[in-house]
Amino acid sequence: MDNISDATKGFVDLRRHMWMEGVEVDLRRLLWQIAVTGKYISAKIDESNRKLAGLKNIYGEDQLALDKSSDEILLNQLKFSGFVREYASEEQATIVPVGTGAEKYFVTADPLDGSSLVDTNLAIGTIIGIHDEPVLEGGRENMVAAMYITYGPLITMVYSAGKGTHEFVLNREGEYVLSEENIELKEKGSIYSIGGLRKDWTAEHTAYIEFLEKEGYKLRYSGGFVPDINQIMIKKGGVFTYPALKTAERGKLRLIFELQPMAFLMEQAGGMATDGNRDILSIKPESLDQRNPIYIGSRYEIEKAKEFLNT
Numbered sequence: 583m584d585n586i587s588d589a590t591k592g593f594v595d596l597r598r599h600m601w602m603e604g605v606e607v608d609l610r611r612l613l614w615q616i617a618v619t620g621k622y623i624s625a626k627i628d629e630s631n632r633k634l635a636g637l638k639n640i641y642g643e644d645q646l647a648l649d650k651s652s653d654e655i656l657l658n659q660l661k662f663s664g665f666v667r668e669y670a671s672e673e674q675a676t677i678v679p680v681g682t683g684a685e686k687y688f689v690t691a692d693p694l695d696g697s698s699l700v701d702t703n704l705a706i707g708t709i710i711g712i713h714d715e716p717v718l719e720g721g722r723e724n725m726v727a728a729m730y731i732t733y734g735p736l737i738t739m740v741y742s743a744g745k746g747t748h749e750f751v752l753n754r755e756g757e758y759v760l761s762e763e764n765i766e767l768k769e770k771g772s773i774y775s776i777g778g779l780r781k782d783w784t785a786e787h788t789a790y791i792e793f794l795e796k797e798g799y800k801l802r803y804s805g806g807f808v809p810d811i812n813q814i815m816i817k818k819g820g821v822f823t824y825p826a827l828k829t830a831e832r833g834k835l836r837l838i839f840e841l842q843p844m845a846f847l848m849e850q851a852g853g854m855a856t857d858g859n860r861d862i863l864s865i866k867p868e869s870l871d872q873r874n875p876i877y878i879g880s881r882y883e884i885e886k887a888k889e890f891l892n893t
């Protein structure tokens with residue numbers, strides 16, 4: 583679909599956009615139901631943010647409760663969606679069968695990524711993957727859509743159903759309206775977002791980061807995967823990496839719940855995502871909680887990462 587003119591963008595809500603994109607009707611309904619849970623999770627974040635009541639803020643156990651309640655909100659919504667057969671969540675030890683067992687879709691969720699940042703008032707987010715085969719069957723082949731919701735000064739939502747990557751903002755009326763359509767990353771960006779302790783980096787990763795620094799890349803890292811990825815998406819370039827470490831060869835981030843949905847969205851926006859050797863979306867998960875190193879963003883930086891990591 584051609585880019586909608588700026589003049590009308592404020593009036594294209596999520597359901598109309600997906601219809602105009604030709605997204606399959608059940609997938610349209612499921613994506614909309616998931617996007618709506620963003621409002622409930624946001625309300626839960628506010629409710630738990632005891633600073634609003636002049637109380638000591640949440641930490642430790644309370645934070646975990648926020649993760650769990652976000653998971654509960656999503657699971658309850660999906661139970662009655664009519665389109666979800668299984669729900670896999672970073673908050674659940676096993677895959678949860680949902681519905682009659684004949685439904686079309688298999689959903690993965692990191693219900694509230696970055697919850698340790700709530701008391702700092704930094705942005706956090708929800709990450710969703712939608713598959714048409716059981717999630718342990720692995721990435722690209724069966725991933726049909728992905729979404730993340732960013733709880734920041736605005737609540738924004740980025741989704742793709744395989745026809746480009748698009749951003750919506752939740753307006754005062756509680757509708758998601760189109761703010762950026764067919765996001766297209768540049769060949770090269772100007773920001774780098776780097777996780778892990780420098781002392782634990784491998785020599786190859788260190789050489790890559792020093793290369794970026796010599797090229798004058800600006801450091802942008804909040805410790806929240808969703809806003810850190812969102813910054814690269816909306817600034818249309820740059821690289822986020824949480825690498826293999828000398829102390830943790832698979833890095834920190836989860837392949838199924840965090841990396842593959844973001845890789846889907848970034849590829850749909852003309853970017854790339856690799857672990858240094860393999861495309862993130864081509865990796866067949868060995869287990870639900872599999873961690874994986876990641877380099878994700880615009881083509882120039884990711885191709886460079888592959889060069890340095892395979893010297």
Ligand code: AFP
Nearest residue numbers: 695696697698699777778805806807
């Ligand atoms: P929390 O969910 O424990 O806040 O961790 C957030 C996260 O999983 C991801 O959102 C960040 O990219 C990454 O961890 C930050 O890790 P470091 O704290 O090691 O930088």
